Amino acid sequence: MEWVISISAVGSMKEQIRPLDLVIPDQFFDATKRRVSTFFGDGIVAHVGMADPICPALAATLEKAARATGATVHRGGTYVCIEGPQFSTKAESRIYRSWGVDVIGMTNMPEAKLAREAELCYATLALATDYDVWHETHEVVSVEAVIQNLLQNVATAKDVLRRAIPAVNGPRDCGCAELLKNAVITSPAAFPLTTRRRLDLLLSKYYPPADLKKRAAVRRDPRRG
Numbered sequence: 001m002e003w004v005i006s007i008s009a010v011g012s013m014k015e016q017i018r019p020l021d022l023v024i025p026d027q028f029f030d031a032t033k034r035r036v037s038t039f040f041g042d043g044i045v046a047h048v049g050m051a052d053p054i055c056p057a058l059a060a061t062l063e064k065a066a067r068a069t070g071a072t073v074h075r076g077g078t079y080v081c082i083e084g085p086q087f088s089t090k091a092e093s094r095i096y097r098s099w100g101v102d103v104i105g106m107t108n109m110p111e112a113k114l115a116r117e118a119e120l121c122y123a124t125l126a127l128a129t130d131y132d133v134w135h136e137t138h139e140v141v142s143v144e145a146v147i148q149n150l151l152q153n154v155a156t157a158k159d160v161l162r163r164a165i166p167a168v169n170g171p172r173d174c175g176c177a178e179l180l181k182n183a184v185i186t187s188p189a190a191f192p193l194t195t196r197r198r199l200d201l202l203l204s205k206y207y208p209p210a211d212l213k214k215r216a217a218v219r220r221d222p223r224r225g
């Protein structure tokens with residue numbers, strides 16, 4: 001698996017993004033609190049770049065498919081991810097709006113971070129269900145209204161996916177496949193074996209398993225204590 005398309009229900013944080021509109025964000029703000037947000041740690045440190053968290057090639061494919069459905073599509077924008085499961089208070093919603101975010105949701109973080117660490121192409125199709133709670137003249141966000149728009153958005157999302165998925169193929173020349181290349185800070189000689197084994201799927205490309213076997217053999221050699 002090399003591509004991840006996230007289908008996300010979101011609240012709109014801007015007047016011009018109306019309920020049932022589609023947004024393909026290009027930025028995130030992570031306001032989650034209690035989620036595991038990295039594959040690394042346990043003795044292997046990696047700092048993956050998040051400046052551009054969305055794969056531009058996959059986002060372009062999504063945009064083309066989304067526009068083909070006839071829906072209103074907004075390319076670009078910031079998705080703020082809150083912990084949930086409760087919706088925002090009005091104060092929180094106003095503060096997020098003052099930060100200039102475009103949509104609000106509860107699902108894209110930390111999966112977008114983990115996708116970058118796993119060198120996957122990641123893009124989001126966000127479907128607006130409501131105006132969150134900041135909109136003075138719009139009805140206060142109710143679970144019923146959200147669910148109703150959610151169901152309509154599910155049908156739209158399926159339509160977009162039917163068009164987008166056949167177009168996702170071929171070699172990746174977007175740079176996503178090399179995100180870990182210079183991201184691991186810990187010296188390979190200092191990798192704890194158990195952590196190195198746990199991260200084999202991510203690291204074997206850059207640190208061949210042969211090294212691992214050699215190190216394991218060294219460790220098992222009783223003459224080396």
Ligand SMILES: [Zn+2]
Nearest residue numbers: 055121174176
């Ligand atoms: Zn990519």
